[in-house]
Amino acid sequence: MTEAQIYDALTEVFQDVFDDDDIRLTSGTTAADVPGWDSQAHVNLVVAAEMRFGVRFRTAELESLHNVGDFVQLIASKQQGAR
Amino acid sequence: MEQLPWLPAHADLGAALSAARRLEPAARFAEAVRLAGYRRDFTLTGRIDRLATDGLADPALREGVRPALTPLRLAILSSHTVDHLVPAIRVSGLDRRVALSVHVAPYGMYRQALLGEDPELAAFAPQLILLALDARDAPIDLPLDSDEATVEAAVQARIDELRTLWRRARARYGAQVVQQTLVPADPLLFGSFEALVPAAPHSVIERLNTAIRAAARQEGVLLLDLAWQAARLGHASGLADPVRWHQAKQLVSPALAPLYGDLVARIAGAVAGTSRKCLVLDLDNTLWGGVIGDDGLDGIRLGQGNATGEAFLAFQRYAAALGRRGIILAVCSKNNPEVAEEVFAKHPEMALRRGDIACFVANWNDKAGNLRHIAKTLNIGLDSLVFVDDNPAEREIIRRELPEVAVPEVTEDVSDYPAIVGAAGYFEAAGFTADDAARARSYALNAERQAALEQATDITGYLRSLAMKMTARRVGPAELPRVTQLINKTNQFNLTTRRYTDADTARFAADPETLLLSLRLSDRFGDNGLIAVLMARPDPALPPGELLIDTWLMSCRVLGRQVEEASLGVLLEHASQRGVKALVGEYRPTAKNGMVARHYEKLGFAPVPAPEGAESGATFWRYELRAAEAPAHYIEVEAA
Numbered sequence A: 001m002t003e004a005q006i007y008d009a010l011t012e013v014f015q016d017v018f019d020d021d022d023i024r025l026t027s028g029t030t031a032a033d034v035p036g037w038d039s040q041a042h043v044n045l046v047v048a049a050e051m052r053f054g055v056r057f058r059t060a061e062l063e064s065l066h067n068v069g070d071f072v073q074l075i076a077s078k079q080q081g082a083r
Numbered sequence B: 001m002e003q004l005p006w007l008p009a010h011a012d013l014g015a016a017l018s019a020a021r022r023l024e025p026a027a028r029f030a031e032a033v034r035l036a037g038y039r040r041d042f043t044l045t046g047r048i049d050r051l052a053t054d055g056l057a058d059p060a061l062r063e064g065v066r067p068a069l070t071p072l073r074l075a076i077l078s079s080h081t082v083d084h085l086v087p088a089i090r091v092s093g094l095d096r097r098v099a100l101s102v103h104v105a106p107y108g109m110y111r112q113a114l115l116g117e118d119p120e121l122a123a124f125a126p127q128l129i130l131l132a133l134d135a136r137d138a139p140i141d142l143p144l145d146s147d148e149a150t151v152e153a154a155v156q157a158r159i160d161e162l163r164t165l166w167r168r169a170r171a172r173y174g175a176q177v178v179q180q181t182l183v184p185a186d187p188l189l190f191g192s193f194e195a196l197v198p199a200a201p202h203s204v205i206e207r208l209n210t211a212i213r214a215a216a217r218q219e220g221v222l223l224l225d226l227a228w229q230a231a232r233l234g235h236a237s238g239l240a241d242p243v244r245w246h247q248a249k250q251l252v253s254p255a256l257a258p259l260y261g262d263l264v265a266r267i268a269g270a271v272a273g274t275s276r277k278c279l280v281l282d283l284d285n286t287l288w289g290g291v292i293g294d295d296g297l298d299g300i301r302l303g304q305g306n307a308t309g310e311a312f313l314a315f316q317r318y319a320a321a322l323g324r325r326g327i328i329l330a331v332c333s334k335n336n337p338e339v340a341e342e343v344f345a346k347h348p349e350m351a352l353r354r355g356d357i358a359c360f361v362a363n364w365n366d367k368a369g370n371l372r373h374i375a376k377t378l379n380i381g382l383d384s385l386v387f388v389d390d391n392p393a394e395r396e397i398i399r400r401e402l403p404e405v406a407v408p409e410v411t412e413d414v415s416d417y418p419a420i421v422g423a424a425g426y427f428e429a430a431g432f433t434a435d436d437a438a439r440a441r442s443y444a445l446n447a448e449r450q451a452a453l454e455q456a457t458d459i460t461g462y463l464r465s466l467a468m469k470m471t472a473r474r475v476g477p478a479e480l481p482r483v484t485q486l487i488n489k490t491n492q493f494n495l496t497t498r499r500y501t502d503a504d505t506a507r508f509a510a511d512p513e514t515l516l517l518s519l520r521l522s523d524r525f526g527d528n529g530l531i532a533v534l535m536a537r538p539d540p541a542l543p544p545g546e547l548l549i550d551t552w553l554m555s556c557r558v559l560g561r562q563v564e565e566a567s568l569g570v571l572l573e574h575a576s577q578r579g580v581k582a583l584v585g586e587y588r589p590t591a592k593n594g595m596v597a598r599h600y601e602k603l604g605f606a607p608v609p610a611p612e613g614a615e616s617g618a619t620f621w622r623y624e625l626r627a628a629e630a631p632a633h634y635i636e637v638e639a640a
Helices: A003-018 A039-053 A068-082 B013-020 B025-035 B042-057 B083-095 B110-115 B119-124 B148-173 B191-196 B201-219 B226-233 B242-248 B254-272 B292-299 B307-325 B337-346 B367-378 B392-401 B414-423 B434-455 B459-466 B477-489 B502-510 B563-577
Strands: B070-078 B098-104 B128-132 B176-180 B222-224 B278-281 B328-334 B357-363 B385-388 B469-474 B515-523 B526-537 B546-554 B582-587 B606-608 B619-624 B636-639
Touching: A003 A039, A003 A068, A003 B042, A039 A068, A039 B042, A039 B083, A039 B242, A039 B254, B013 B025, B013 B042, B025 B042, B025 B083, B042 B083, B042 B098, B042 B254, B070 B083, B070 B110, B070 B119, B070 B254, B083 B098, B083 B254, B098 B119, B098 B254, B110 B148, B119 B148, B128 B148, B128 B254, B148 B176, B148 B201, B148 B502, B176 B201, B176 B254, B191 B201, B201 B222, B222 B254, B226 B254, B278 B307, B278 B367, B292 B337, B307 B328, B307 B414, B307 B434, B328 B367, B337 B357, B357 B367, B367 B385, B367 B392, B385 B414, B434 B459, B434 B526, B469 B563, B477 B502, B477 B515, B477 B526, B477 B546, B502 B515, B515 B563, B526 B563, B546 B563, B563 B582, B563 B636
Parallel strands: B070 B098, B070 B128, B128 B176, B176 B222, B278 B328, B278 B385, B328 B357, B469 B636, B546 B582
Antiparallel strands: B469 B515, B515 B526, B526 B546, B582 B619, B606 B619
């Protein structure tokens, strides 16, 4: 997957989790920019992204996810590792 | 892992949800209820929950939804995070015809909520309290070489604490308690040897769960047996994902929320009386392999000897076992009736007998019409039916024509049928009594009574010929479970549809001012068991010397047998002994109890204005003890 494809797919994940088709993501999007992105929604995002991309985040990695850019980088690196 | 496999898959649930958001509020809620019946992961489930939010909060928005949803308030007191599971509980509630309001007490505070004061919980007034505890909470940490007696003492101390919490939940909130069993948090220490070490963690948890189950049975507490579910799923499948525990103290991973939510919702449904009652079975390629009309008795595959035949036999055995549990069995098949009946009469390998089938419909009409006929014959709602058919086209037609009927999505292999029907939890119970076990027989007897009625030349002669005997008694402890069960699952012949918990009925039974009566009926064909419950009590809105009939309900199995007249006679007898001057009956209309709208009128009650503070829509009826004579009937009444 290219980075652009990951952004597109991750946008769909966010739209589904927050039930909001208007969400647009940039690398700098943080929890403060998305209404409802609290700690519970964060776990939902992590699990939904794991299911969507077929990856599993390590416990330590979860602690370094602060914005959408971090999500995309982590997913990209895991998909590369899988190749 | 595919969750809720018995639900049909939707072609594009996400798009349907996006479209549904634009609907008017009432239509939006109806669409949420419909979409809750499709297979869904936790994200889609969350979106359905949002779609249903307004309707769950506002009864007016639910009015158009048929069959109506039963409102129920569920409080969850937990030792782990459960907020992420609540949407899935509510959504499965929609699928199981319960409109759930859910209150979650702050996690880890369950003792304080029950032993201390919790104003928020009190204001919520829960009808159901789920104690969702886990193995990490209050662990029993004993030296591994502790002997069995030490472990047992520690387990009993923990059970005593639970009993105190359960009793408090009942006394303080009048709620039915549901206890979650404990899922082991950590892997085995000893391997298979673990169970031979009494103080090993898994041994302790197993002993605790066994003790919880035994105590729950004694205390009238229901179980959410998560331990059995976890064993079925396997620890690794994510029910208890350690990452989610470390990250958010979630015992159940969000990924498994739909399954967990369904397990909770089906218990709520059982308590609310919305569990299904009848399993309707197709014949060709469902109960045996092949088509009886083409292949003949010798050609169909059934029974020992080949793998396919064994698989069909196994499904028949499961259906027969459900019948022995009290689930009504029916047949709905496109076949010549004589040809279909012949298999039951003559095939040596049949596990299901003709006598097990309460309603047997084989013809060439459309199945939707036949399912309507089955529901009508058995006097149950379409929403009590589960229909199993191997033919995907038939399943689709029934889902479209009769959305109230549950139609499990089955695989193309009958070997999977028992597991799918079992996993769907259609028949979740909130009690089990001797009457349940006898029910299948009772429905078969009704078929014989029906035949007697068709032979009799007049109704009076028929009723006389039945030689009916009614036993009426004030409800004692032994009858409480069955009485509560009947109160909570009777929908049609139910004048007020007031639901009460075990704790409520126990209180009514013990109150000398309240008349709580149970009625049993037998006749020359056999015993019908406990068939009616009546409760009359003084009410602040009525003058002294008058009793309000708070509850009057009856099993539809004994309709048209003059049980109503005989019941009134019993009530009058008790009332006059107490010097009561008048009885006041109340009818509260629901979507399902239209058949008793004129009940009091038929028995000679006179309409009166509703008392102050009565519910709108309810009608009130009065019966003067002096003025009237008890109605005549052909039932011999014995007061016990």
